[in-house]
Amino acid sequence: MRVRQYSISSSPLWNSRHVSLTFSVFERPSLSIYDSPPPLLGVGSNYLANLLPGDRVLMAVRHCKSNPSTYAFRLPEDASTPVVMFCAGSGIAPMRGFIQERAAQRASGCEVGKMILFFGCRAPELDFLYAETDIREWVRLGLLDVRSAFSRKPQESEGCVYVQHRVWHDRADVVAAYKNGASFFTCGSSAVAKGVKATLLEIIKEAENCDDTEAATRLKTIKYATEIFE
Numbered sequence: 001m002r003v004r005q006y007s008i009s010s011s012p013l014w015n016s017r018h019v020s021l022t023f024s025v026f027e028r029p030s031l032s033i034y035d036s037p038p039p040l041l042g043v044g045s046n047y048l049a050n051l052l053p054g055d056r057v058l059m060a061v062r063h064c065k066s067n068p069s070t071y072a073f074r075l076p077e078d079a080s081t082p083v084v085m086f087c088a089g090s091g092i093a094p095m096r097g098f099i100q101e102r103a104a105q106r107a108s109g110c111e112v113g114k115m116i117l118f119f120g121c122r123a124p125e126l127d128f129l130y131a132e133t134d135i136r137e138w139v140r141l142g143l144l145d146v147r148s149a150f151s152r153k154p155q156e157s158e159g160c161v162y163v164q165h166r167v168w169h170d171r172a173d174v175v176a177a178y179k180n181g182a183s184f185f186t187c188g189s190s191a192v193a194k195g196v197k198a199t200l201l202e203i204i205k206e207a208e209n210c211d212d213t214e215a216a217t218r219l220k221t222i223k224y225a226t227e228i229f230e
């Protein structure tokens, strides 16, 4: 059976002996040609969703150092570096760990850089993960600035449908963060990563008055890491 990977969505500074996961339960209409086939239930996510307290799970923690493609996906060592995060749905998982880490650093008196979270979901009351708990608290503390895109309620997110639309809408803040030496992160499906990358290229073209090729070259110089789920 294929291994399913899940990003750790907590920080060791929150609890060095626990990790949390944040996952979407995969359920889609089947593509079968037969009449009324049962829905396709994802093996790993439905297994996790049906676990009960006390169940034992066969799993391994994989350190990002063992995988060069994910090694870059970590907070900058200097806690005062600004961070800009782009994600949708359960793509918030590693971002939550990042923000939790900075919250703990700040609580211990360390100066931490500004964090902006661009987050896409369907509607605030449907699937805006952690909105009423962690995110509310981090915003209240002035640690986090949240820019949302609600695909079913764009009227509540400045007319933005998907996260990349919000990135474009708020591009002045993205450019300002870049000029302040920010690190950028994208996490989620390949569609999210593709949309955000295309938007970042458009932002660079506009800000630097350059063409596609030059924008692509400049994007490579930015501290930008991605974690793609599929």
Ligand SMILES: Cc1cc2nc3c(=O)[nH]c(=O)nc-3n(C[C@H](O)[C@H](O)[C@H](O)COP(=O)(O)OP(=O)(O)OC[C@H]3O[C@@H](n4cnc5c(N)ncnc54)[C@H](O)[C@@H]3O)c2cc1C
Binding pocket: 004, 005, 006, 007, 008, 022, 023, 024, 025, 026, 028, 029, 030, 031, 032, 040, 041, 042, 043, 044, 045, 046, 090, 091, 093, 094, 227, 228, 229, 230
């Ligand atoms: C580095 C990394 C980190 C990740 N972190 C997270 C995370 O933090 N949170 C999270 O939620 N996920 C995460 N994922 C995704 C996760 O690993 C799983 O892929 C996801 O949970 C789905 O797995 P599943 O076993 O439930 O579904 P599966 O049993 O694997 O079924 C899904 C697959 O079914 C196929 N399929 C899709 N639609 C249909 C259809 N209509 N008919 C037939 N077949 C279809 C597709 O091939 C699809 O990939 C991560 C992935 C990677 C690579």
